[in-house]
Amino acid sequence: xxxxxxxxxxxxxxxxxxxxxxxxxxxxxxxxxxxxxxxxxxxxxxxxxxxxxxxxxxxxxxxxxxxxxxxxxxxxxxxxxxxxxxxxxxxxxxxxxxxxxxxxxxxxxxxxxxxxxxxxxxxxxxxxxxxxxxxxxxxxxxxxxxxxxxxxxxxxxxxxxxxxxxxxxxxxxxxxxxxxxxxxxxxxxxxxxxxxxxxxxxxxxxxxxxxxxxxxxxxxxxxxxxxxxxxxxxxxxxxxxxxxxxxxxxxxxxxxxxxxxxxxxxx
Numbered sequence: 581x582x583x584x585x586x587x588x589x590x591x592x593x594x595x596x597x598x599x600x601x602x603x604x605x606x607x608x609x610x611x612x613x614x615x616x617x618x619x620x621x622x623x624x625x626x627x628x629x630x631x632x633x634x635x636x637x638x639x640x641x642x643x644x645x646x647x648x649x650x651x652x653x654x655x656x657x658x659x660x661x662x663x664x665x666x667x668x669x670x671x672x673x674x675x676x677x678x679x680x681x682x683x684x685x686x687x688x689x690x691x692x693x694x695x696x697x698x699x700x701x702x703x704x705x706x707x708x709x710x711x712x713x714x715x716x717x718x719x720x721x722x723x724x725x726x727x728x729x730x731x732x733x734x735x736x737x738x739x740x741x742x743x744x745x746x747x748x749x750x751x752x753x754x755x756x757x758x759x760x761x762x763x764x765x766x767x768x769x770x771x772x773x774x775x776x777x778x779x780x781x782x783x784x785x786x787x788x789x790x791x792x793x794x795x796x797x798x799x800x801x802x803x804x805x806x807x808x809x810x811x812x813x814x815x816x817x818x819x820x821x822x823x824x825x826x827x828x829x830x831x832x833x834x835x836x837x838x839x840x841x842x843x844x845x846x847x
């Protein structure tokens with residue numbers, strides 16, 4: 581085995597995994613590659629530069645390998661597979677209706693070698709789709725796999741833009757989902773209006789989690805909204821706190837509002 585490994589995101593909506601990579605492949609982030617799988621080959625996208633095998637990665641056992649950097653022929657095959665998605669989705673949706681199944685089809689994709697078709701769906705309960713699988717297998721002449729996903733997975737798979745105007749974190753760089761709590765929003769002094777702190781999936785935004793530690797550090801030594809603080813003009817009540825600027829707006833007894841900086845030497 582090569583002593584180099586590389587992160588690969590399988591297909592467009594797959595998970596990032598570690599693969600063994602030969603040093604002469606000259607891989608870089610964003611490259612398309614063909615990789616080994618238990619049943620045949622699959623394509624993926626490089627998500628990290630090649631690096632030596634880490635101890636914690638070695639504990640996972642034997643790694644599958646990168647077969648080759650995608651050739652023009654491979655890219656043509658990937659493109660052909662993507663063009664078939666509409667046909668896959670339309671056919672599956674018709675069969676779902678015929679079987680009257682309580683499920684919502686989200687997306688579909690061929691494996692690289694077209695030996696397998698993967699369908700992603702959401703549902704409120706478990707769904708018996710055995711007859712659906714038989715129908716689809718007879719139509720597409722391939723192994724059929726249906727995967728039930730959650731609403732956060734759906735957003736990651738389909739992509740989109742968050743309220744910040746940037747691409748969804750889950751579909752751009754997040755590798756897994758962490759538990760996000762309303763307490764994190766409170767500690768970041770955000771509005772608790774659900775429409776302002778929820779993502780496209782309807783769940784609390786993922787950025788509340790990975791920005792939480794930074795806000796905790798920035799909030800150290802700052803008052804909280806509602807606290808009474810002493811100022812050069814007397815005692816007032818904190819009505820707004822800006823952790824980034826380390827400033828607070830204090831309302832005095834006479835209604836005046838003053839800004840207090842908590843930067844070193846400015847308090």
